[in-house]
Amino acid sequence: MLHVSIPARRTGKSLAARIMTPANYLRLRRKASGLTLEQVAERLMPRAGFRPMVVAFLRILETDGCTARHRDHIERLTSVFPLDPDVYFQLVTDPANSLPSICSGCGCSAYDPCTAAGGTCRFVAPDACDRCLTNANRRAA
Numbered sequence: 559m560l561h562v563s564i565p566a567r568r569t570g571k572s573l574a575a576r577i578m579t580p581a582n583y584l585r586l587r588r589k590a591s592g593l594t595l596e597q598v599a600e601r602l603m604p605r606a607g608f609r610p611m612v613v614a615f616l617r618i619l620e621t622d623g624c625t626a627r628h629r630d631h632i633e634r635l636t637s638v639f640p641l642d643p644d645v646y647f648q649l650v651t652d653p654a655n656s657l658p659s660i661c662s663g664c665g666c667s668a669y670d671p672c673t674a675a676g677g678t679c680r681f682v683a684p685d686a687c688d689r690c691l692t693n694a695n696r697r698a699a
């Protein structure tokens with residue numbers, strides 16, 4: 559049986575209509591932490607000479623259509639910025655209708671929520687957490 563997902567119609571309570579991909583998920587989680595690829599490489603790789611290679615590798619991982627072959631690679635990233643390897647691999651393997659809610663603004667999910675002084679974020683739409691939606695509304699105002 560073929561799994562075809564018809565994107566749900568986006569309504570006003572939604573952020574950018576983007577289909578979540580593993581690459582997009584990684585990019586969102588990194589950006590939510592305010593880190594550049596170079597900064598991530600710096601933390602992963604003590605030897606400066608190897609960092610350009612790490613940056614190139616990370617850039618590939620963040621290119622739509624590319625996915626990590628080894629779970630280790632994604633798990634190592636969790637030491638640099640918060641992300642959930644299970645969510646990543648669900649995006650690789652699972653049909654769209656069985657995926658957890660992932661915020662299209664910051665990539666957070668119920669397993670990996672945004673945390674701030676006020677506690678953790680809540681989902682206010684299938685693809686938006688309250689923090690991102692509030693920020694988006696503030697920008698639109």
Ligand SMILES: [Zn+2]
Pocket residue numbers: 661662663664665666672686687688689690691
């Ligand atoms: Zn968010």
Ligand SMILES: [Zn+2]
Pocket residue numbers: 661664666667671672679680687688689690
């Ligand atoms: Zn959030």
